[in-house]
Amino acid sequence: MASGLAALQARMQQDILHRDGSALDAIAVPPGHRAEDRLFVYQNAYVARLVEIMGKDYDTTWTYLGDQLFYDLARQFIAAHPSKTPNARWFSHGFPDFLAGLDLATQNPAVAELCAIERALGDAFDAADQPALSRDSLAQIMDNTGARLTFHPSVALLRLATNSYDIFNALRADQTPPDVIRLQDETWVLIWRKDLTCRHMQLQPDEGAVFEMAMQGHGFEHLCEIAATIGPAERAAFRMAQHLTHWVDNGLITQIQS
Amino acid sequence: MTDRPPFLGFGLGLRPQHYAEILEAEGDLPIDWFEIISENYMAPGGRPRHMLDRIRERYPVVMHGVSMSIASTAPLNWDYLADLKALADHAQPKWISDHLCWTGVHGVNLHDLLPVPYTEEALTHIAGRIAQVQDYLGRRIAIENVSSYVEFQESEMSEWEFVAELANRADCWLLLDVNNVFVSGQNHEFDDAGFVQAIPQDRVVQFHLAGHSEGNDCLIDTHDQPVCDEVFALYAKAIERFGPISTMIERDDNIPPLAELIAELNRARAIAGRILDPADLKVT
Numbered sequence: 001m002a003s004g005l006a007a008l009q010a011r012m013q014q015d016i017l018h019r020d021g022s023a024l025d026a027i028a029v030p031p032g033h034r035a036e037d038r039l040f041v042y043q044n045a046y047v048a049r050l051v052e053i054m055g056k057d058y059d060t061t062w063t064y065l066g067d068q069l070f071y072d073l074a075r076q077f078i079a080a081h082p083s084k085t086p087n088a089r090w091f092s093h094g095f096p097d098f099l100a101g102l103d104l105a106t107q108n109p110a111v112a113e114l115c116a117i118e119r120a121l122g123d124a125f126d127a128a129d130q131p132a133l134s135r136d137s138l139a140q141i142m143d144n145t146g147a148r149l150t151f152h153p154s155v156a157l158l159r160l161a162t163n164s165y166d167i168f169n170a171l172r173a174d175q176t177p178p179d180v181i182r183l184q185d186e187t188w189v190l191i192w193r194k195d196l197t198c199r200h201m202q203l204q205p206d207e208g209a210v211f212e213m214a215m216q217g218h219g220f221e222h223l224c225e226i227a228a229t230i231g232p233a234e235r236a237a238f239r240m241a242q243h244l245t246h247w248v249d250n251g252l253i254t255q256i257q258s
Numbered sequence: 259m260t261d262r263p264p265f266l267g268f269g270l271g272l273r274p275q276h277y278a279e280i281l282e283a284e285g286d287l288p289i290d291w292f293e294i295i296s297e298n299y300m301a302p303g304g305r306p307r308h309m310l311d312r313i314r315e316r317y318p319v320v321m322h323g324v325s326m327s328i329a330s331t332a333p334l335n336w337d338y339l340a341d342l343k344a345l346a347d348h349a350q351p352k353w354i355s356d357h358l359c360w361t362g363v364h365g366v367n368l369h370d371l372l373p374v375p376y377t378e379e380a381l382t383h384i385a386g387r388i389a390q391v392q393d394y395l396g397r398r399i400a401i402e403n404v405s406s407y408v409e410f411q412e413s414e415m416s417e418w419e420f421v422a423e424l425a426n427r428a429d430c431w432l433l434l435d436v437n438n439v440f441v442s443g444q445n446h447e448f449d450d451a452g453f454v455q456a457i458p459q460d461r462v463v464q465f466h467l468a469g470h471s472e473g474n475d476c477l478i479d480t481h482d483q484p485v486c487d488e489v490f491a492l493y494a495k496a497i498e499r500f501g502p503i504s505t506m507i508e509r510d511d512n513i514p515p516l517a518e519l520i521a522e523l524n525r526a527r528a529i530a531g532r533i534l535d536p537a538d539l540k541v542t
């Protein structure tokens with residue numbers, strides 16, 4: 001191990017992260033210039049670059065919170081969670097959970113959910129490709145009581161306690177978002193990519209519940225039982241068939257395991 | 259060196275803002291090749307990989323990374339290198355490059371291209387790491403000089419001496435970023451033409467051109483401006499020394515329409531055309 005080099009890099013990193021002058025006496029600058037000013041370029045670029053990346057990853061959350069609050073929260077996140085990933089694309093993955101743990105989440109529980117919607121869209125953007133099944137495979141599922149479904153790698157199902165999805169849609173349409181309300185019943189929002197385009201839609205409570213069970217790996221027969229407990233039992237099979245058609249038509253199912 | 263990669267001509271950094279225009283032109287653009295930012299295509303699927311595949315159908319591609327952290331004293335990140343290798347197997351780049359820099363230690367990534375002290379210790383350390391990476395990837399990599407804002411008290415030699423010696427010891431290629439030479443030359447008050455003259459001729463496989471901006475106390479490598487006249491002038495000196503070397507423009511922010519970048523690229527083409535024999539500029 002290169003010990004002098006290691007010590008220098010540790011000091012430089014410490015100074016970039018904490019601006020505490022650790023590296024100052026190791027720096028050489030031309031006459032008439034100050035080491036502080038030059039180190040500041042790195043200190044400033046570090047935060048600015050990561051805030052900029054977060055602004056792109058969470059631009060709707062940024063619009064919702066406004067510049068000042070978003071910058072403050074992004075800086076708090078960066079200080080608490082320095083990037084550990086070689087790909088800056090992933091470093092702010094924990095931002096929704098970070099927001100959910102703040103006092104802010106009590107005042108406005110929609111913020112962390114809005115942020116989670118954006119994270120799921122970001123994840124869906126470059127998740128693995130996999131061909132989706134067509135309607136031809138519907139019969140194969142319905143004839144096979146034990147069939148389990150595999151969903152496209154981009155699929156994420158979010159269970160939301162507030163009207164954050166309405167807020168999200170309003171902001172994306174450049175409209176004034178509605179006031180935050182806590183929903184009487186939780187709602188489900190599905191996020192995925194079809195072809196090259198990220199998509200999102202709200203699921204009705206019964207469809208959301210069975211989708212969640214299906215994602216957990218429950219077989220078709222069990223899904224029908226669940227459907228029967230949510231709505232009128234005699235229409236459960238019909239509704240499950242509708243759900244499956246809906247999922248297949250949206251390119252959500254990639255495999256059937258029996 | 260006999261196995262030096264081919265002269266690709268004049269290229270651009272591939273940016274998502276230009277995907278549609280590039281594909282619609284169906285190859286009918288005065289752009290000879292594209293450089294991709296490796297990390298942006300390391301995700302498993304979706305639009306980036308799709309676009310890369312379509313562009314590869316018509317253009318040679320080279321891979322340029324920002325996260326190898328070859329100069330770090332932290333262990334090499336083998337997961338990252340495995341992803342890089344997998345992308346290279348897929349994208350079949352003409353070569354792979356990264357920077358003469360470190361990006362962090364102790365598991366942290368600062369997502370910046372941090373400079374090193376120009377010491378014997380650093381030379382040995384970095385040359386050994388380049389050799390390890392080249393063994394693993396099964397090919398020589400190209401190492402790029404960075405823009406820097408500080409130098410270190412403990413440096414024992416100049417940056418150009420360091421770069422030249424590193425290339426020879428590690429037996430790697432060099433990517434000479436002409437803008438970085440200019441920016442660092444201004445910031446550290448060295449002679450940028452002297453830097454270019456000190457770089458071994460048989461090591462350079464690629465030139466970068468880019469724009470920078472003026473900070474409070476120094477020039478900053480922002481890639482958000484057109485290439486300035488001084489950098490084009492230094493580029494002419496580089497062409498005089500190195501001959502036909504694959505040249506491209508990096509633009510990462512404040513990204514203009516493709517036509518503006520093509521106009522800048524044509525300026526580079528014209529400079530090379532004035533200095534070199536047309537036969538030497540034929541793309542192989």
Ligand SMILES: [Fe+2]
Nearest residue numbers: 402435466508
């Ligand atoms: Fe560069």
